[in-house]
Amino acid sequence: MSTIQPKRDLILDCARQLFAREGFHATGVDRILDQAGVAKMTLYNHFGSKEQLIVEVVDQASLQLVGLMDSWTNASEDPFEQIILLFEGLAGWFDSPDRCGCLIQAAAAEFSDPGSPVGQAILRHQERVQAFLTRITRATECPDASGLAARIGLLFAGAMTAARICRCREPADEARKAAAILLEDACRRAELELE
Amino acid sequence: MSTIQPKRDLILDCARQLFAREGFHATGVDRILDQAGVAKMTLYNHFGSKEQLIVEVVDQASLQLVGLMDSWTNASEDPFEQIILLFEGLAGWFDSPDRCGCLIQAAAAEFSDPGSPVGQAILRHQERVQAFLTRITRATECPDASGLAARIGLLFAGAMTAARICRCREPADEARKAAAILLEDACRRAELELE
DNA sequence: ATGGGAATAGACCGATCAGTCTATTTGTTC
């Protein structure tokens, strides 16, 4: 058997794909087992329950997405450019043919209780993203960096939501334009303040 | 029996509430029947299948939301003000305690196939919203009205997505600020073009 | 009063759900 990756990661990967394509509740444990070619007890020994598997899938997807955002923005030192790069990266991400939008948004839609383990994982993701965005907007030295980060985050989330429906990169491109306008505005206000 | 509204609307209403709170796949038909106090055959005589019920719930929610958007913006004749009113209305909408975000976004997350009946209903909604927004942005007589509408739509969707997670009106307030900046920018470009 | 359409309760269907259990095999490491 040529399992390069341990079974645990294999299950995590197959589960992520199926959850993204079919949804969390609509994907039965047996479907994941078939896809991964793995016995039932292997899954339950590793994760304990379907809910815990979902939590780990969401956490992994969150770290992966934030990692992507980081790699997209690494190409520049200028925080203004970084935000543009962020939306360009997002647009490129949507070009992947098998992509069905953001897994974490899907999880938020299916698990609305913020107190549940899955809800907690979603909140962790939200905090990660906002922390990432705030780190960039603070570097712009514009006033109201956190407000700017919140607005950029709204565009980011909106682009993901729209891309799930229209399945194209246009929302991300439009979000990039909107972000550029918001940045220009914040920049202009900063200059006014200096005078 | 004091059924003021016909059973059909009662079922539709209970289903909408349960779908919004628990999700579509997670809500069994029997739960809807219990909540509505209605026999199983009554539901199946009216809707034929759970999927068709979902389609009608989504369509009803779409018409209701667009109707709300219309009523929020009716308070002014000025298209710039109308967009601000739109996000103020949205913020007020999120103040409702039992609200768990946008039912149509949840549907989009659970039914990713755009060819399915539910997917079609979601596309119809998306077209309704964009048509509504474009009608307003065209009245601003700014250049690139459809682009502006798309950007406003992204903020609108982003605010809904964020509100589902944080369960507060802040995202809508922040989206309103962002929309105001986008409008100001579009307005400024229009004036520059006139000179 | 009576006929008919709408709604009722509830049994029933096969399929699938998440999760458990056991007995066996596999691969690795002393």
Place this chain on the structure above:
DNA sequence: GAACAAATAGACTGATCGGTCTATTCCCAT
């Protein structure tokens, strides 16, 4: 080769799923 942990197949549980069917009851209009 012995020991041991990991993974295997597959039977099994009770619950729930969406959906069907029947027989009965209710209410309203003629």
